Amino acid sequence: MKIEGKRAIWSEYQKEIADDKYYYVRSCIRQNFFPGSEVAFLKIMREELKKDVHEHPCHTTCSGIGYHGDVVPVETAMTVVARQFALMTEAGYTNYVPSCITSFGLYTEVLETWHHFPDVEQKVRQQLKKATGREFEVPKNLAHASDIIFKFRKEIAAKAKYKLINKNTGEPLKVVDHIGCHYAKMFPSKGVGGAEYPYVLAGMVEEWGGEVIDYPERRHCCGFGFRQYLVQANRGFSVACSKEKFESMQPFKPDMIITNCPGCPMFLDRWQYVINEMEGKRYGKDGEGIPVFTYEEVAGLILGYDPWDLGLQMHQTDCEPVLEKMGIDYNPDMKYEINGTITKVNSRVSLSI
Amino acid sequence: MKKHVIVIGGGPAGMEAAGQLIKNGYDVSLFEKDKTTGGHLNEWFKLFPDRRAGSEVLDYYKNLISGKDLKIINSTVVEKVGQSGGSLTVSTKEGIEHTADAVVIATGFDLFKSTRKEEYGYEIYDNVISSADLEAMFRKGAVITSEGKTPKNVGFVHCVGSRDEKVGNLYCSKLCCITAVKQAIEIKEHVPGTKVYCFYMDMRMGGAYYEELYREAQEEWGVNFIRGKVSEVSESINNRLIVKVEDTLAGRPLKMELDMLVLMAGMEMSEAGKKLASLTGLKTGDNRFFSPADHHYGSNRSNISGIFYAGACTMPMNITETISHARAAVADVIDYLKDSKR
Amino acid sequence: MDKFGFAISQQRQIDFEANRRDIAEYISEKEPSFRVCIECGCCAATCTTGNFTPFSLRELLILLKRGENDKVRDNINKCMLCGKCTLVCPRGVNTRNVISLAREAFQDRIKNAV
Structure with missing residues (x-):
């Protein structure tokens, strides 16, 4: 493989990312799946990078999960999106930063639709005004939260306490970067690095000392895809997608997976447990799983945040192998500590049952 | 005094037009952007469907144009043709102006840059090559992978940058x-025992003896044709290429490992032609090629009096068609210059 | 295993590396016209069996080429060897002989396996 070829493509897919004054909107599901991630993002932005990040208490779902789950019509979704923009406008911000990839995809889709069909935008403006009395400006800059971390990856590296390097061997950790489908597949020019060879996570991994693995099923969906997961009868299809990826990446012996979507880390993490339960198969080294992280969790680890403050105890596939390799100073006994009480849980809960 | 005709482009179309104009007694200057004439033909080892050597056609051109009064101006890019009074002014990139009574544009085509089909990984995955790269291997006489090995499984992707x-x-x-069919047979000739797979959307075998060559490829050489467009290419841990394609005739997706994948790059209006069109005010079509005055009976005439087209600057053409088209351009030039009022 | 109320879906892809194409190769060697089939389907359109039962010679020929042999083995004996397919084939494929050779190859393989 020639990395220069990828660099040439990356250089063609640069996007404009605002450098301060962000209006941040949370994901519906990430706070349950990976509760430390959004908190870590805010901490990094405000405390490490000294940026202005605003959150609005009236923010709701963007309705993308319903739109992609076939229960919310697109016009309704657009009006909900218009309301979010109105909140941003009222708060005096213009740089919109969603935490969720599907939100990012929906916002991009809505803005593109309005760009090509201004009459649709006018109709949505009227609907919002009638329903809520609100008015809005479209964002001047729309960037996914992972775009922001990508933009400041060098600043984060400069403050890093740890690197994505195996302290015992000195070798870079082998990292699978998995990009949410709605990040760039629908609108390649809106993603850092485009859709075929996305650079948004690869850029972070490179900057923080790791090595990105290019494995055959790199582009494959994690299997979340909303409707196939939401219906139990379809979950076999969902888990088969993750399995396809694990089978494909296994020969490359990845140390970890990094993701930028709400669903992907959830499914790549939990399905490892399910596959092991159903077929007795594990994909990591020495019968372990392959730890899965969000990019905020990885940034947090790099900056020396406590793994349990980052919520890594919520992972079903144990994260400890990566903590050990990176040489992170952490207390294994505090994994399930809540308000000073250590909950009795088998620390190898994930794959060792 | 002899009338002066300038031909822009020294590929097959330009050489043919220049040679025929000289025969007809005109004063002819041929401008070529590269160091030598020949164009894409210089790169091609053998031609379809009879697989004669490309060099034989180049020899024909040597006889046609060398030793004649033809002025060949190499390494010179023409940017614009202007009109002044009854004559035309041809301006080079360096700003030098030449006067002509008629101009034949034969700026040809550019090969589609396969990097634009990002999913195929050209210039990323080591053994993804273009049809032109394969011709270079044939000229060298060595069909080998980037690891220096003989490929055992070779794939061809049709329609890269076309349709x-x-x-x-x-x-x-x-x-x-037809190039894929020809190259598939040549792979079999160079590396007997290699398995060859062509991935196509439709087999468009419209030329003389094309269908026959397609049949020969199947029957005598055992080339496999799989109907489906390759959707993505990746690399396995063993550095083998993995292609994904829908086998549309089996009605199921298919995954295959290959040692080498050849991208059949299509033809596009040349960059030089595009610039010439915009600065001169020549009409181009939706396909960006020069748009002739009439597609049925005026395929050599442009929208500017005295400027004519020859060859693949108007549409994709093979050598045979290019030669015919260039000769037809010459007939139009003669007709135009006969009129004594000009 | 249906532990969670669902089973892991199977891959639908034709895995070209995993499949054995020795039967197709055997037929190609003995009946080279098999190679020039372009899957136009003229054979299947005219086939008596195909018009009244779920049998498509066109489909079976492509499956043979891809090494998806199970379906071919299960269906190839439905042919009545009337020869109409050979009569209409625009590429001159001796489809009747292809079918006979396929039957022979499957039988030989079964014998060898025994």
């Missing part, structure tokens, strides 16, 4: 299908 809305080319480049 593809995603790269803005709706048209068929017409020659890639």
